[in-house]
Amino acid sequence: MVATALLGTERRTPPGAAPGAEPAAALLDAAAVATLRRRAGLRPAAPRPRPAPAPPDTRPPLPAAASRRLTLLLADRLGPGSGGGRRGTAPDLTELLPQWLSAANRHGYRAPAALLPALLDAARARTDLRSAALALAGPRALWLARANPDWKFALRGSVPPAVPEPSGPGVPSAPAADGAPVPAAEPPGGAEAAAAARRLWEEGLFAERVALLDTLRRREPAAALALLDATWRTERAEDRLMFLDSLRTGLSGADEPFLERALADRSRNVRATAAELLSALPGSAFAARMAARAASCVFLDPAAPVPLLTVVAPHTCDAAMQRDGVIPKPPSGRGERAWWLGQLVEAAPLSCWTERAGGRSAAEITALPVADGWQPELHAAWSRAAVRQRDAEWSRALLGSPSAVSAAAPGTASPGERTRLLSALPPDERAGWVAGFIAAHGLPDAFQLLGVCAVPWAAPLGRAVVDALDIAREAGSYPWSFSGVMGLAERCLDPAEAGRLELLTAATDEPEGASPGAGGYWSEAFQRLVRTLRLRRTMLDELAGRA
Incomplete structure (x- = not known):
């Protein structure tokens, strides 16, 4: 049949062709029969264990409208009723997906099973989505990740639900004969999970070990310190530095003995980090x-x-x-x-x-x-x-x-220094200070300051940002200089501000000396801002079951 196909049916008659049959059709019929015979004659493969079922996820399902919205967000396209139109005024769905995931997790929903592959693909492509996406996907995402190497990143952040508790009030008081810390009695039913955590710490990849340590510090700081102390002397200097940095989470006086020992480390960077952490404990020696x-x-x-x-x-x-x-x-x-x-x-x-x-x-x-x-x-x-x-x-x-x-100003000579100081203030006070700064100095030096303010922005801060943008629009300022702040406003302004911003969407006459095309750009930017705020409101209503 292969020779006939290569030579052509005009030069060679297909094998088994009936008299008077069309040669080309006869060749295809013969190939179909041969294929069926080959498939039917395959020896059965050796049986393998059937995969264990996916674990149950008892969280409530997404409302129907919210489920459809997630499909659109993962596909990065606008759905019916969200406005259409040219891209210049369309909301950026890629920027709204993180907010949607956070809101869905606050409601305690589970992702639809049919969307888990797309959700895992999105988390694989964007590391900023991983934590929220995996939280929404739940235990079934890990079940899928074990069957698909493309999603193995999901397994790196998975931590057993229980780990051994260290002896003493914080750091293990005495090592065992092999140098490992002596754990206290493990909680009932936690032995298997504790062993899995130790195995992952001792045998896992570096990224997996960092994820394990970070997760445990949020949940059981003393247990995380016990794992770190067990292998500290055998770690590479660069790894010790990364592991030590994870102690910022849940830092307490219980960490002081370990950090004091780290002050004598061979690595200067490790010593400096240990000193920085100790200085954050005002009661330390x-x-x-x-x-x-x-x-x-x-x-x-x-x-x-x-x-x-x-x-x-x-x-x-x-x-x-x-x-x-x-x-x-x-x-x-x-x-x-x-x-x-x-x-x-x-x-x-x-x-x-x-x-x-x-x-x-x-x-x-x-x-x-x-x-x-x-x-x-x-x-x-x-x-x-x-x-x-x-x-x-x-x-x-x-x-x-x-x-x-x-x-x-002494001590606050740069936006970066002011931003770090602002992060120590309560959220409402932080927003009020930034609003006052924008009212007095405008937006050029406010971008970093806005980044540490709680979302959605408090009403005074939102008004200050919009007023400053309006002033820049009226003055015909170079519009692209404010694209970063406008992008922040789309993600951070309270959706209730959409109605007040409607007046700013109209194109205005450009004042003398204005940047060419500024009027049209400002109109387009404010249209996009209004539509994004309305879409965010719709998304929140869908998640709350009001749409």
Whole structure:
């Protein structure tokens, strides 16, 4: 048959062809018969165990409208009734999918079984979706991932439901003969899961071990520390650094003995990270040592006619300071003494300054004059300390009034420094400060600040952003400079603001000197913003069963 097909039926008659039959049809008939014979004659394969059924997922199913919405979001296309139109005014569904997943998880829904493959594919393509997507997919996603190597990433973040508890109040008090920590009695029914966790920690890939440690720190900090301590001495320096960084989650006084040992690590980066973590524990012995050093460098001048802070920077960086994580060699452009001073002050507990300053508050201390031009260095170090220790009072004092902040403000000279200080404030206060900053200074330096504000934005912050965008539109400002803020507004503005923004969607006459095409761009951008807000409202209604 192969030879006949290659030579052509005009030159060779197909085998078994009936007299008078069409040669080409006869060849195809013969091929079909041969194929059927071959399939029917296959020997049966050796039997294999039937796959275990997928585990049950008892969470409630998505409402029908929300399920259809998820299908559209995963397909990255607009559905009926969501507006259509050109892409320039259409909502960006890829940016709305993370919000939809978070909202669905807050309701406690499970993903439709038919959408699990698409959900896993989306999580594979976008790491920012993985946590929320796997939470919605639930145990059946792990069941599927075991059968498809493309989805093995889902298994890396899966952690057994129980792990061994360490002995003692926090860190294991004594190692076993093999150097591993001695666990306390395991909870009933937890032996198998505890063994699985230990096996994954000892045999898993690096990414799997990091995921395991991060998950356990959120759930059982002491148990995670016990696993880390068991293999600490055999880990590579770069791995020790990553593992140590995971202790930021659930950091407590129980971690102090382990971190004190890490101060003697062979790796300078590991020592520095251990010192940073210890400085976030104001009651630690490390914090007391750094407080004593910092207090000898910064003090109130008893001879000054008015309260004045005097700074005497360290003259040397001795071995004890280096053992506590002080890096002796400064970066290019920094003086040694200023470099050492900054490290001492940022590692000292902020409470020590209240004691040293006669009970003054943080606002009163930061308002004191500093002799010999040391104020920028001192305030910058206090800012880093406030961020490490998550101290709202000191962050508030160092930020000052949002309307009075200038580019040269001590301690908050850059948007990045202001952003880190803002993260220590309560969400409502954070939003209010940023709203005041935007009202006073506009949007050019506000993008990073907006990124740390809770979503949806509080009403005062939303109004401040919209007013600033409207001012830029009226002035004919270069519109593409505000695309980042406009994108944030689409994701973060309260959907209730859509009605108020409708007036801004109309195209306006461009003022003299405006950027060419600015009017049309602003109209298009505000149309997209309004439509996105309305779509977000519809999505929330669907998840709540109101649509």
